[in-house]
Amino acid sequence: MSLLGRATLLLALAAAVYAVVAALTSRTRGRRGWQESAERAVYGFCALMTIAIVTMWAALLTDQWDLRYVTGYSSSTLGARWKLSALWASQPGSLLLWAWLLSVFATVAVLLNRRRHRELMPVAVAVLMGIGAFFAFMLAFVTSPFETLAVVPANGSDLNPLLQNEYMVAHPPMLYLGYVALAVPFSFAVSALVTRRLDATWIAAVRRWTIFAWLFLGIGILLGARWAYEELGWGGYWAWDPVENAAFMPWLLATAFLHSVMVQERRGMLRVWNMVLVVLTFVFAVFGTFLTRSGIVASVHAFGESTLGPFFLAFIVIALVGPLALIVSRLPLLRSRHSLESFASREAVFLFNNLLLIGLTFATLWGTLYPVLTEAVTGDRITVGQGFYNTIALPIGVALLALTGVGPLIPWRKASLAQLKRRFTWPLAAAAAAAPLLLLTDAWDRWVVGAIACIAVFVLVSIAGEFWRGMKVRHALGGVSWPGALGQLVARNRRRYGGYIVHVGVVVLFIGLAGSRAFVTEGSLVLSPGERGTVGERTFVLEDTSRAVDPHKMSTAVRLGVYKDGEREATLAPGRNLYLASQQPSTEVAIDSSPTRDVYAVLVKLDERGQAVLSIFVNPLVMWLWISGLIIVGGGVVAAWPARRTARAPAEAPEGAERRATA
Amino acid sequence: MSVAVVALVAWPLLRREEALPAPAPAADERRQVQEELDRTLAAINEMEFDRRAGNLSEEDHARLDAEERARAVELIRRRDELGEG
Numbered sequence: 001m002s003l004l005g006r007a008t009l010l011l012a013l014a015a016a017v018y019a020v021v022a023a024l025t026s027r028t029r030g031r032r033g034w035q036e037s038a039e040r041a042v043y044g045f046c047a048l049m050t051i052a053i054v055t056m057w058a059a060l061l062t063d064q065w066d067l068r069y070v071t072g073y074s075s076s077t078l079g080a081r082w083k084l085s086a087l088w089a090s091q092p093g094s095l096l097l098w099a100w101l102l103s104v105f106a107t108v109a110v111l112l113n114r115r116r117h118r119e120l121m122p123v124a125v126a127v128l129m130g131i132g133a134f135f136a137f138m139l140a141f142v143t144s145p146f147e148t149l150a151v152v153p154a155n156g157s158d159l160n161p162l163l164q165n166e167y168m169v170a171h172p173p174m175l176y177l178g179y180v181a182l183a184v185p186f187s188f189a190v191s192a193l194v195t196r197r198l199d200a201t202w203i204a205a206v207r208r209w210t211i212f213a214w215l216f217l218g219i220g221i222l223l224g225a226r227w228a229y230e231e232l233g234w235g236g237y238w239a240w241d242p243v244e245n246a247a248f249m250p251w252l253l254a255t256a257f258l259h260s261v262m263v264q265e266r267r268g269m270l271r272v273w274n275m276v277l278v279v280l281t282f283v284f285a286v287f288g289t290f291l292t293r294s295g296i297v298a299s300v301h302a303f304g305e306s307t308l309g310p311f312f313l314a315f316i317v318i319a320l321v322g323p324l325a326l327i328v329s330r331l332p333l334l335r336s337r338h339s340l341e342s343f344a345s346r347e348a349v350f351l352f353n354n355l356l357l358i359g360l361t362f363a364t365l366w367g368t369l370y371p372v373l374t375e376a377v378t379g380d381r382i383t384v385g386q387g388f389y390n391t392i393a394l395p396i397g398v399a400l401l402a403l404t405g406v407g408p409l410i411p412w413r414k415a416s417l418a419q420l421k422r423r424f425t426w427p428l429a430a431a432a433a434a435a436p437l438l439l440l441t442d443a444w445d446r447w448v449v450g451a452i453a454c455i456a457v458f459v460l461v462s463i464a465g466e467f468w469r470g471m472k473v474r475h476a477l478g479g480v481s482w483p484g485a486l487g488q489l490v491a492r493n494r495r496r497y498g499g500y501i502v503h504v505g506v507v508v509l510f511i512g513l514a515g516s517r518a519f520v521t522e523g524s525l526v527l528s529p530g531e532r533g534t535v536g537e538r539t540f541v542l543e544d545t546s547r548a549v550d551p552h553k554m555s556t557a558v559r560l561g562v563y564k565d566g567e568r569e570a571t572l573a574p575g576r577n578l579y580l581a582s583q584q585p586s587t588e589v590a591i592d593s594s595p596t597r598d599v600y601a602v603l604v605k606l607d608e609r610g611q612a613v614l615s616i617f618v619n620p621l622v623m624w625l626w627i628s629g630l631i632i633v634g635g636g637v638v639a640a641w642p643a644r645r646t647a648r649a650p651a652e653a654p655e656g657a658e659r660r661a662t663a
Numbered sequence: 664m665s666v667a668v669v670a671l672v673a674w675p676l677l678r679r680e681e682a683l684p685a686p687a688p689a690a691d692e693r694r695q696v697q698e699e700l701d702r703t704l705a706a707i708n709e710m711e712f713d714r715r716a717g718n719l720s721e722e723d724h725a726r727l728d729a730e731e732r733a734r735a736v737e738l739i740r741r742r743d744e745l746g747e748g
Contacts, residue, residue, distance in 0.1 A: 011665055018672065036675035044668040051664075116698075118691050200702065201695055266706065411719050413727065419720060469716040476715075493709065 001064050005055045005146035009139050012048035012099075015041045016133035023125040038125050039110050045132055046103035053100040056093065056145055060086050065156060068147045069093060075158035075581040077552040081169060086159050088172040091308065092145035097173065098289065099135035101180040106132065109184045109209075117205050123191035131183050134315050142307060161579045161586035167227035171220055175247055178217030179285040182250065184209040186282035186319075189275055193326040198271070198333050203261060206278065208640055210261075214254040215636040221247050222629040233587040233602040235522060235617035237625070240389040245368045246288030249361050253281040256357040263347045266412060268337025270347075272327060273354070275334065279323040284361075286316055291368070342414040349407045356396050356403070363392040398452060401510050404503045405459030408466040426465060431458035446518045453514070456507045463500050470497075490638065498639025505631030508624050515621030524604075525614045535616040538599065539563040543571075545610045554578045555588075556606045560614070562592065562599055574603040574614065598622045693745040700738040707731045 019041035026035035056069070060083045064070050073086040073093070087093040106128040114121055139145065162168075185206035192202035224244065229237035238244060257277040263270045290312035327334070340348060367384045375381050409423040434457040438450055467489070474485035490497040523535035527542035534540070544559040557575030561568060570592035577586050592599040600617040707728060714724040 008664070011668060015668060015672070022672075033675040033678065037672050040672045040675065044671055048664075048668065115691075116694065200699060204698060204702070265702070411713070411723060413723050416720060422717070469718070470712070473712060473715045493712075496709075 001055055001059045002067060002146045002148045005052055005059075006140070006144065008048045008052040008055065009136060009144070009146070012045050012052065012103075013133060013136035013140050015045040015048060016129045016136050019045060019129035020126045020133060023122045023129065027122050035122055035125075038122070038129075039114060042103075042106050042110050042125060042129060045129065045136075046107040049096075049100040049103040049136075052139075053087070053096055056087060056096060057084060060084065063156070065154070066148050066152045067145075068149050069145045071149060071153055071156045073156070073159050075156040075552075077581065078156075078159055078164075079552075082159050082164050085163065085169045085172075088176070089159055089163050092139065092143045092147075094172065094176075094289075094292070095135055095139055095143060096145050097176055098180055099132060099139060101176055102128070102132050102135065102183055105181055105184055109187070113205060117188075117201060119195060119197060120188055120191040120202060120205065123194045124187040127187035127190050128183060131187075134311075138308065138311060142311060155581060158579055158581035158584075161577060161582070161584050162231055164579075164586070165227055165231045167223050167230065171223040171227050173220075174216050174223055175220030178213045178215070178220055178247075179250065179288060181209055181213035181216065182254070182282045182285045185213075185278050186323075189278040190323050190326065193275070193323065193330055196330065196333060198330065200265065203264060203274070207258075207261060208642070210254055210257055210278075210281075211636060211640040214251065214258060215633065215640065217247060217251040217254065218632060218636070219629070221251060222626070226626065229622070230589055230591070231586070233589050233615070235520065235600055235602075235615070235619065237516075237622070240364075240367065240384075240386050242368045243288075243292050245364050246291040249364055250281050250284040250288060252357050252361045252364075253277055253284055256354045256361075257281060259350045260354050263350050267347055269340070270351075271334045271336055272331065275327050276324070277354075279320065279327070283316055283320045286312070286319060290316060344410060344415040344420065346407060346410050346412045349403055349410055353400060353403050353407070356400050360393060360396045360400075363396075364389065367392075394448065397510070398448075398455065401452070401459060401506065402455050404506055405455070405462040408462055408500070423465075427458045427461040430461040431455065442519060449514045449518045452510055456511055459503065459507050463503055466500060467497070494641050494643060495639045498635045498637070498641070501635030501638055502632050503635075505628045505633075505635055507628075508631055509628035512621050512624035512628055516619045516625065519620045521618040523616050525616060526611065527614065528609070528611045536618055537564055538569070538616075538618065540601075540614070540616060542612055545606060545612065551580075553580060556603070557588070558603055558606060558612045558614075560590070560601055570599055572599065572601045574601040576603050576606065593623050595623050596620060689745050693742060696738055696742045696745065700735060700742060703731055703735045703738060707735065 019038045022034045022038035022041060025031055026033075026038060059067050059070050060074050061080060063074065063076055069090065069092060070086075073089045074083050078086070088097050106125070109128065110121070110125060113124070117124075188202045188205045192198050221244070224247065225237040228239070228244075257274060260270045260277060261274055264274050290309070340351070342348065367388050370384050371382050405427060409420075409427065411419065415423075431454045435450070435454050438453050467486070470489045471482060471485040474480065474488045475482060478485070478488065480488060521536035525533035525535065525540060527533055527540070529542055529545060532539050532541045539562075541561040541563065542558055543561050546555075546557050546559075548555045548557075555575055555577050557573050560572040560574070562570040562572060572590035572592055574590040575588040577588060578584075579586070587602055587604075590601045598617075598619045600619055602615040602617075604613040604615055606612050710719060710724055710728055710731065713719040714721070719727070
């Protein structure tokens with residue numbers, strides 16, 4: 001298997017390099033065959049990478065202990081699904097997944113665009129395969145997943161227990177789908193710059209790819225948060241860990257692009273800005289991979305010291321400097337068609353939104369790199385705590401939330417005072433009415449939470465108003481029922497209304513974040529069987545303890561009865577496992593979830609006499625974080641769903657357009 | 664495996680130039696113009712929708728609509744010049 005794997009990686013590298021050369025050669029007149037040959041090399045690269053990844057999975061499933069990778073991240077007693085997920089448990093496997101996804105996306109991009117965007121394809125193929133060649137080179141010569149051992153052991157040292165979790169099966173592939181898909185917009189942007197075809201064509205080619213990438217990055221981030229919540233046992237889900245930040249930064253930049261591209265489409269503005277954003281988003285995606293794989297940062301997710309750093313750094317510099325130099329050289333061609341006419345306009349709101357997102361991205365970057373830079377200069381290793389990030393992210397996040405509501409209320413170009421008054425009255429009145437009502441809850445115990453709740457009401461009413469106005473027009477136009485009008489409204493402008501659904505998800509996300517961060521109740525208990533202890537308003541009774549052994553692990557667990565106001569509320573069974581092959585322990589958190597709160601129990605220790613040390617957290621509104629994820633994904637799917645063929649017969653065109661042309 | 668990949672990749676280079684699917688720059692350009700026209704017409708429709716919904720004032724709508732219609736007219740003219748393709 002090692003031989004097959006190594007051979008396919010070498011061939012894949014050759015195919016990628018050839019594709020670059022052939023694609024660039026095809027730009028010369030009279031060499032049509034080279035472009036088709038380059039496209040076939042892309043398919044060949046994909047086929048070879050598929051063989052390589054299937055070989056790796058087969059090696060993991062069949063316990064090929066002669067491979068260093070299999071020995072390091074699997075064991076004979078490991079379940080099949082963990083063996084499959086062991087592919088992304090380490091550096092070489094993750095890079096193999098990266099390269100394979102890239103090969104699939106490059107193939108899809110070629111198949112979809114080879115006729116539609118023929119003139120962009122040679123350079124786009126060259127860029128995609130240049131990236132492919134880099135990863136194939138790393139896999140073939142720097143960090144091979146098919147490296148063999150001189151002495152073959154009888155068993156592997158097992159998968160890290162933290163990774164033996166359902167969410168870890170899905171979280172990395174989702175994140176990688178997002179990271180890697182960003183290579184396609186990058187390649188088309190570079191191609192547009194090189195070929196000087198800087199009209200709307202390249203935007204049309206990349207918009208849906210960016211939504212796709214944004215969607216999967218978002219899903220990956222949320223699944224990672226859920227994994228941290230269930231597996232790490234500290235009661236939280238987000239700690240501004242460098243590797244969490246690595247996924248968050250390209251997601252922020254992609255969010256900025258998805259907003260600013262609308263300004264380019266509608267008003268012909270921000271053309272340079274959009275180019276820069278596409279380049280930065282991809283560079284940050286590679287930087288995210290670099291952060292996790294290079295070992296320059298300390299993180300629960302990082303893979304430790306490695307030799308990849310210099311290679312990735314060189315790749316990032318090329319991917320950043322090359323396109324930025326091209327942008328500078330094409331500045332005259334990227335001039336905007338219009339300028340900003342008023343700060344009270346939708347394009348200005350998008351601009352503010354972009355500035356805030358970029359600000360948050362670079363603040364996060366600074367916090368992530370500051371310890372590395374400090375260590376490089378002074379030799380001291382320091383950490384940047386959550387306080388730094390929260391201090392910056394909170395005001396920016398609240399401002400972004402408010403803009404989510406302001407955007408739909410302000411028209412393009414310029415808003416008159418009368419328009420502003422008419423549009424803002426209801427949302428502001430609803431937010432003002434919500435303020436005293438929130439006194440009935442705990443929200444004003446922390447003024448920030450109260451303010452967020454008021455802004456959330458403002459945004460929801462603003463979005464509801466947008467739907468209502470649209471439905472009224474559809475209802476009046478088509479004589480359809482109100483539900484029919486809603487359906488038509490969304491179906492006819494999926495991107496816009498899908499975006500509004502995403503914004504509703506963002507509001508729900510903020511409610512979940514505010515509640516779960518501001519009102520946590522926590523405590524520690526030391527209980528013997530039959531004893532009870534209190535944390536906040538709840539009483540916990542240790543009812544039973546248990547121990548079990550299977551071929552893979554030793555498990556201990558306790559049964560806790562949870563009581564509130566004398567009523568039994570839940571039964572929790574937190575535990576601890578000791579994995580036999582690796583001799584590594586892990587906590588098995590127990591969570592009782594409801595829409596208002598999670599009761600979260602961690603078994604810290606269970607001694608021989610049955611005395612248990614427990615950490616208890618009561619986290620309000622956490623469930624709404626996961627619900628917000630579903631809403632955001634739903635909205636994203638609506639926004640990305642292909643529209644019906646937009647080409648229409650002249651009779652369907654807006655009144656006058658075709659008539660005037662043919663007159 | 665390597666022979667199969669080489670054969671797959673090299674085949675277009677071994678065929679005579681005339682045997683390859685001929686590029687049709689006019690057809691490509693026409694398709695791009697048509698796509699751009701579709702987007703422009705969609706933008707005109709959306710602006711009309713925004714006007715009816717009260718998201719755009721009559722004055723702004725008139726100005727933006729005129730810009731987009733002029734663009735649509737130009738695109739239709741270019742499309743017609745390029746012929747049926």
